[in-house]
Amino acid sequence: MAKKKNVKTSVPSPKVLQELHRKMVRIRRFEESAGKMMEDGKIPGALHLYVGQEAVASGVMQHLSNKDWITSTHRGHGHLVAKGGEFKPMFAELFGRSTGYCRGKGGSMHISNMDLGMLGANGIVGGGPPIAMGAAFSNKFKKNKNVSVAFFGDGASNEGSVHEAANMAALYKLPCVFVCENNGYGEYTPQSRHQAIVDVADRASGYGMPGVICDGMDVMAVYEAAGEAIERARKGGGPTLLECKTYRYYDHVGVRGMGLNYRTDEEVEEWKNKDAIEAFEKRLVQLGVMTKKKIENVHNAINKDIEEAIAFANDSPYPLPEELLDNVYNEET
Amino acid sequence: MSEAENKPGRELPYVMAINEGIREVLREQKDAFIAGEDVAIAGSVYGYCTGLLEEFGEDRVVDTPISEKGIMGLGVGASATGCRPIIDLMFMDFVGECMDEIANQMAKMRFMFGGKATLPVTVLTMGGAGGSLAAQHSQSLEAWLAHLPGMKVVMPSDAYDAKGMIISATRDNNPVFVVLNKASLAMTMEVPEGSYEVPLGEACVRTQGKDLTIVAFGRMVHEAIASVEKLKEIGIEAEVIDARSVQPFDTETVVNSIKKTHRALVVHEAVKFGGIGGEISAQIQEEAFDYLDAPVMRVAAPFSPVPFSPALEQIYIPNADSIVAKVKETLAL
Known part of the structure; x- marks a missing residue:
């Protein structure tokens, strides 16, 4: 079960390419706007932005329906947007309003939507994979063809919970795909200082599952590699560890960052030169799938949605004091 | 209950009352399964899963690796996605191995998701001293669990309550810890056949x-x-x-x-x-x-x-x- 590098073999249909593009731009615009809203004091708490990693969520989620489950990470907005999350209840949640997906109870780190198959961002690094494994167990138990996908980072790859989930998923041959978004940092610590390996996919053979590495800045590469892994899972072939090499443009948390001296501006610029959206837009034009004008229209339409969603969130009420103790328990019998 | 009426005065030890409780649940609830260390082939180290594998098969009586994070995560993920798992945590002392899955995921998911997730998961675990099992296999840690909003914790003192509370716990739509006591396993009393409930939250x-x-x-x-x-x-x-x-x-x-x-x-x-x-x-x-x-x-x-x-x-x-x-x-x- 040696790891392999994913090699692109075919070009997806124009419809798929346009959807991938739209997903990525929606994430980028949501995140950039959320960052601005935090700077403006509209969003309380902590915000972990997904900017830079859009190709991963988009390429993976293109293969999933609402019946497929995902677990997300600290950096979870992008996963929810790609899974079909709407801007209005997402912004409302980040604003702490009662119209949010979690009625203002979860916020950025716990944003979720069960109807979309999104089992939550997670405030605990490595919190998601055991839950995704459990959801995959559910799918197998109920003999449906749905899969679950656990997103986690290179930092989380050192958590025992991830190893336990991966071992059990392989043992039970569960329809579960482990997507490691290796952005090179566990919080503020570079990968070289938190693990002795370069490729997290190396660990796949230890779990008894295939390991695949793909360029996480290339949405078509992610789309293809994720497609294979998800299809394998759907067909009863068991889990795959898919490592996507990617990068986060912002700091671990927030917009401006904490001014910690852990990476260079040059390194950030180098990765921005490989920006997944810019590269993909050039490709779309080259392939004749979209014109520059059409791409601009997509951006404009999304910007308009963002503006409306922010206005909606801003105008939404805060939860009432009497809602505080709601939903601690399920009172239905 | 007709069988119970046929055999008045039938006595059963605590350990077999647990077995009957689990058995009734697996018979009644098609979405229920039991998973834990040594529960299937070995029938649990306490013997209370004896015969379950034979009656319900491998899909519903599941041996797990010694991976408490994974086991508890399985319970979280499977319960949130439509199953009604019984998770067997061999010794209560092992909550330390999976406290994140218990405290940060299982107990809080419903609240964090604004009431949109339901986790009907029952955890059986064994507490108590008295067998010279020393400091890591004898503790009574119920206060740790009872401190968690979202969690229910019950401690059946006798065989009748053990069976009835296991059944009630699995019918409850919240995470419930059923804390059993290893020094009580051989204590015998009259236990009805068939299914009955002992209400949670009533002294x-x-x-x-x-x-x-x-x-x-x-x-x-x-x-x-x-x-x-x-x-x-x-x-x-x-x-x-x-x-x-x-x-x-x-x-x-x-x-x-x-x-x-x-x-x-x-x-x-x-x-x-x-x-x-x-x-x-x-x-x-x-x-x-x-x-x-x-x-x-x-x-x-x-x-x-x-x-x-x-x-x-x-x-x-x-x-x-x-x-x-x-x-x-x-x-x-």
Whole structure:
């Protein structure tokens, strides 16, 4: 079960390419706007932005329906947007309003939507994979063809919970795909200082599952590699560890960052030169799938949605004091 | 229940009552399964899963690796996605291995998701000292769990309650810890065949008395009942309340008793400092201060890890004699 590098073999249909593009731009615009809203004091708490990693969520989620489950990470907005999350209840949640997906109870780190198959961002690094494994167990138990996908980072790859989930998923041959978004940092610590390996996919053979590495800045590469892994899972072939090499443009948390001296501006610029959206837009034009004008229209339409969603969130009420103790328990019998 | 009516007076040990409880659940609920270490082929180290694999098969009686994070994550993920898992945590002491899955995921998911997730998961676990299993296999950690909003915690003291509470727990739409007691496994009593519930959150008056109320948890109920005979000899009539449920706690039954007896003693096997007895004492003084003729007293283990040597363990665990001594102190005799 040696790891392999994913090699692109075919070009997806124009419809798929346009959807991938739209997903990525929606994430980028949501995140950039959320960052601005935090700077403006509209969003309380902590915000972990997904900017830079859009190709991963988009390429993976293109293969999933609402019946497929995902677990997300600290950096979870992008996963929810790609899974079909709407801007209005997402912004409302980040604003702490009662119209949010979690009625203002979860916020950025716990944003979720069960109807979309999104089992939550997670405030605990490595919190998601055991839950995704459990959801995959559910799918197998109920003999449906749905899969679950656990997103986690290179930092989380050192958590025992991830190893336990991966071992059990392989043992039970569960329809579960482990997507490691290796952005090179566990919080503020570079990968070289938190693990002795370069490729997290190396660990796949230890779990008894295939390991695949793909360029996480290339949405078509992610789309293809994720497609294979998800299809394998759907067909009863068991889990795959898919490592996507990617990068986060912002700091671990927030917009401006904490001014910690852990990476260079040059390194950030180098990765921005490989920006997944810019590269993909050039490709779309080259392939004749979209014109520059059409791409601009997509951006404009999304910007308009963002503006409306922010206005909606801003105008939404805060939860009432009497809602505080709601939903601690399920009172239905 | 017709079978029960056919065989009145059938006696069953605690361990087999657990077995029957699980068996009834797996028969009744098609989405239920049990997963844990050594539960399938071995039938559990305590023997309470004996015969389950044969009756329900590998899909519903699942051996797991020794991976408590994974096992508890399986319970979270599977319950959130439509199954009703019974998770077997072999020793209560192992909650430390999976406290994130318990405290940060299982207990909070519903709240964090704004009430949109339901986790009908039952965790069976074994607490208590008495077998020279030493400091890591003998603890009573129910206060750790009862401190978690979203979690229910029950401690069936006898075979009838063990079976009925397992059935009730699995029908509840919340995470429920059923804390069993290993020193009670061989205790025999009349247990009906078929399915029945023992409500969660309701205490039970075991002996009527007018001089003092003893609130006891788990196996300490039997020590409290044993103390009643000794107290009678010196003319004291104690009312023993089996708390049965730690979270939610049935304050009303306790307060009603104290209105009659005007004195209270709380007994548990966990260490006194930070134990649930402190909480119960506080609730009593908040709710029934005017009825009290004496301070609320506690009998609990000393502030020490559970010792190995039988000579030490014997004096470590509260018993009927230590209860009698504390009752005398409470009554200033």
